[in-house]
Amino acid sequence: MTDYLIKGASVLGGEPRDVLLREGLIADGSSSGAEVVDADGLVMLPGLVDLHTHLREPGREDAETVETGTRAAAMGGFTAVHAMANTEPVADTAGVVEQVWRLGTEAGYCDVQPVGAVTVGLAGERLAELGAMADSAARVRVFSDDGKCVSDPVLMRRALEYVKAFDGVVAQHAQEPRLTEDAQMNEGELSGRLGLRGWPAVAEESIIARDCLLAAHVGSRLHVCHVSTAGSVEIVRWAKSKGWPVTAEVCPHHLLLTDELAASYDPIFKVNPPLRSATDVEALRAGLADGTIDVVATDHAPHPHEDKDCEWQAAAFGMLGLETALSIVQTTMVDAGLLDWAGVAERMSTTPARIGRLAGQGRPLEVGEPANVVLYDPSVSRVVDASELASLSRNTPYAGMELPGRVVATFLRGRPTVLDGKLC
Amino acid sequence: MKKHLLSAADLSRDDAELVLATAEELRSLADRPIKKLPALRGRTVVNLFFEDSTRTRISFEAAAKRLSADVINFSAKGSSLSKGESLKDTALTLEAMGADAVVVRHWASGAPHLLAHAGWARSSVVNAGDGTHEHPTQALLDAFTMTRHLGSLDGRRVAIVGDVLHSRVARSNALLLTTLGAEVTLVAPPTLLPYGVEGWGVETSYDLDAVLPKADVLMMLRVQRERMNAAFFPSVREYSRRYGVDARRMATLQDHTIVMHPGPMIRGMEISADVADSERSVIVEQVTNGVAVRMAVLYLLLGGSQPAIGGDDA
Incomplete structure (x- = not known):
């Protein structure tokens, strides 16, 4: 195994120093024989961990596969992703989660940690065999019906209680189904004008409030997926002020884009939860800065061209996120003075790894720790070209947009998955 | 006027008044024994209906025919639940057939907007009602x-x-x-x-x-x-x-x-x-006036001040 001496990296944005990667670990001592990587001007962060990724395999290999999705992840600086359960078949058995986990290991671009479905077939009717998934080779700890809400309060309560037995967490897609039937975009003045059915903030906030109360009542860990409204931030802040075991994530697109984009009727901007108002964007940034929102998660959602090249109402929800996440966080948080690089490391690596109970990820950049690192150049900028993405799909909302920063290298346990900005 | 009529917001006050004044001239045609003008001779107007609406379709058909345009009625079945041929493929087909104007009725809000701006076709698009958006x-x-x-x-x-x-x-x-x-x-x-x-x-x-x-x-x-x-x-x-x-x-x-x-x-x-x-x-x-107004819209979008032959902006 090749050793790497990373020279002059600004670790977490601090003073430049050399870091030696040897035998899969961050090491000290002699660097003789190590390949030198010039990291002058580059920021070193622990390998990023995504709590919310759709890899689409099995079932929708026309949109993404574990291999293409993890290549995209590596290009985005990730060393671990949580693969959501809404595949075909649904990841609601030990068999499916082990398949996804094995595919990830074989691909080798980053750790793939499957998320297990909370309910059988995501149908919201009865619990999936959560314990079997937890005990499987995939060692599932995060359970989610993402894409659908566990809306039945009794089922949600039981799920929260049940996963305590193996230190699991339920990641809720907070969307009250009756309030969002056929919903197409954020409910606001614009949805009324455009004649697109509204997805009101209250449909998210009411479920979050309920689930926070349930989590407190039964003493279980709750994780709230893709928080998108100012009200949701307030509710999570309130729950945390009570000391309740609640964590929350925000997606990069919700930190940057607003519902005004729907006026184009271009479904590239159709996503669930929908893009919200500028006020919501401000509140999400503030919430991420002050720690109310614990992590940034991509909700990377690949779709084939034909599912986006159609009427808004007929189009699929979701957008790509892995390869642009760090750039969006730089532009919305770091460059805006809301977060330093240490804060980015915490919200995109340390904390998501802790929530997902990933032992070897999100560790400090210290001697003896696993060599999961990313080198990032914040000084350059690029115009996003959808055709250049490693993902199999092309549905990025940022095409043609100039974004700061570039992932120069990603190391997974000392082995480069990306070097000189290219996949290895 | 703009190339397309997708929303009433596309019309300035001058545009709207021009349509109304043109409609007033064209309305007198309804009282003549021969209700036809040569203004759009050789032009093709496609009525593309993804949603049934006999009255609106007949109104546009009468309007186009009274201006001597060739009219093709294209009823594309399919709803949000049962997807038929995609809007894109339909648009490419119409483009290949040389449609000058596409009058579109669709169950999805924004479908005419997409037809006009997705780069699938060069024809003028007239919104004949889209979802709960505009008409x-x-x-x-x-x-x-x-x-x-x-x-x-x-x-x-x-x-x-x-x-x-x-x-x-x-x-x-x-x-x-x-x-x-x-x-x-x-x-x-x-x-x-x-x-x-x-x-x-x-x-x-x-x-x-x-x-x-x-x-x-x-x-x-x-x-x-x-x-x-x-x-x-x-x-x-x-x-x-x-x-x-x-x-x-x-x-x-x-x-x-x-x-x-x-x-x-x-x-x-x-x-x-x-x-x-x-x-x-x-x-x-209102029904009678509908024909006159739609004649005015088609005339202004397709003919207008330009000659009916040789005015293609493609």
């Missing part, structure tokens, strides 16, 4: 009808009553009539007004009786009975009592006030038979 030629024919009865719409008060939430007619009228200087009041139970309607720059009211004596135009909108199943209102009877117009309410209108309805009407629900058939009712005239 700009209906608004133009409504404004045309109002103008014929009331003259300038400056300062005129128009009450639009009914299911505003689901109405593309209301959206287009609110935009166009405001452009033309009218004061629009949307009247509906709060459940049937769109979220955020305060930002539309029009008045709203929940009280029909308070609005009637001040209105110069009373425009009734269709209300589907099924809406009560989704709790928009408790019953047909209660809806009619609060928001339907009958002889008693009609008696509170000013003498010159006209009553309109885009059709199809549900007599006994939003409008009683004696109102629909009264002297004030211009509902049948």
